[in-house]
Amino acid sequence: MQTYKIAVLPGDGIGPEVTKEAVKVLKAIEESDESISFDIKTFHWNSEYYLEHGKMMPDDGLDQLKTFDSILFGAIGDSRVPDPVTVWELIMPIRKNFQQFVNFRPIKLLKGLQSPLNNSHPIDFVILRENGEGEYSNMGGTMFPGEQREMAVQNTVMTRQGITQIAEFAYQYAREHGKTKVTSATKSNAIIHAMTFWDKVVEEVAEQNADVEYEKYYIDALAAYFVQRPEDFQVVLASNLFGDILSDLGSAIVGGLGLAPSGNINPTREFPSMFEAVHGSAPDIAGKGIANPIAQIWSAALMLEHLGRRDLHDKILSAIEEILEEKNVLTPDIGGTATTELVGDAIAGKLLTKVRG
Missing domain, CATH: 3.40.718.10 (Isopropylmalate Dehydrogenase)
Structure with missing residues (x-):
């Protein structure tokens, strides 16, 4: 035992x-x-x-x-x-x-439930959210509280190790669970330093795992696609903040947060x-x-x-x-x-x- x-x-x-x-x-x-x-x-x-x-x-x-x-x-x-x-x-x-x-957040429409999307296709994918750095980093601060010039700075921290290990996990998970595609969430067209670095490192890992298809979408478009065609996704790879938001949206399309494990x-x-x-x-x-x-x-x-x-x-x-x-x-x-x-x-x-x- x-x-x-x-x-x-x-x-x-x-x-x-x-x-x-x-x-x-x-x-x-x-x-x-x-x-x-x-x-x-x-x-x-x-x-x-x-x-x-x-x-x-x-x-x-x-x-x-x-x-x-x-x-x-x-x-x-x-x-x-x-x-x-x-x-x-x-x-x-x-x-x-x-x-x-x-x-790790599974997005799965369980038997006995009806998606609010009234989608006839099965919904069954996972969101793998980087959980240790990114936008949820305790770096930054505030100055001049209560004054007109009051300000706040919140730093996003992306490291090669952090991005590499979550991307490698995504491909390992996909391979072990019969998944054929990894989708990366990004916003590198606007967040030109942190998310461009995210794309670069994720794509390096993707090249080393060419047996699994790779695609990327800007986060705003990806949120729309979750609603329009959730059946297209298998493994979604995301930074800390993007993964947090996407997983709540994902939970909503399969029955709500009362059914969402992690x-x-x-x-x-x-x-x-x-x-x-x-x-x-x-x-x-x-x-x-x-x-x-x-x-x-x-x-x-x-x-x-x-x-x-x-x-x-x-x-x-x-x-x-x-x-x-x-x-x-x-x-x-x-x-x-x-x-x-x-x-x-x-x-x-x-x-x-x-x-x-």
Whole structure:
């Protein structure tokens, strides 16, 4: 039996609610499959922790987390704590220090759902977002606050290593998953230094992987094509900001953020990777028991795939699709009346049969 150490950070808002259901699904897997078990430890590092301690995690928080095989993250965000604090003192240190340079976001129209595009073609591609630098670099500052000459500078940082490693991952992923095309998002006609450099390095990697087709689009045109012909895409490669925006648009065309999982991946496995739903803490519905747990459950499935159990990822996804097709246990965001807990129970129940089978 293989035992995996999983760190769980439920976070704020609906984070604890949906993470509870994802852990329930992991326990259903563990109960029904003798080949795997989970050693789960929960860390309550969130906005409440910040309000009590003046920091988002202990000084040795990263040292604690790096001993785990993987991290399941809920969501972060609370009106009592500024967003730059919650993001830059918890999520960003984990992503950057653990070199989780791949942000992996699948865009897939699941069985049982109808795209708002009313598109008859299947939608099934991934967005691979550079996760460590680019537009989300903590370089810059402000001057002359409150004066007429007040100013702000935010620097975009692109490095050859950063671009190369995410581009190489994109081609490796495409090859391993039977994809035949990589699409790069750029804006080098206007962002003439950073994005021209992005194009140059990506194209160097593309030349070394000529068995996989390469194309590039300006980000504004690509956003339009996501709506007009999403079935054309297979692997979309993007910088930090462009990938963040595109993945929310992608989620919208396949059912919404309540169905959008993600992984912050360290491909070398030197450090743990972190898996989280895209939707955030959603404070407006926190505590109401109506949050959709599917994105977080799917994120846990992505975690299992990263740990080498793609078979269990596929079984969880199949259970999710059965629930969606049956339409008996759905949360309000996708047309149902069920609670968060009932959806988690239903998916776990499907797995208790599936994994045995």
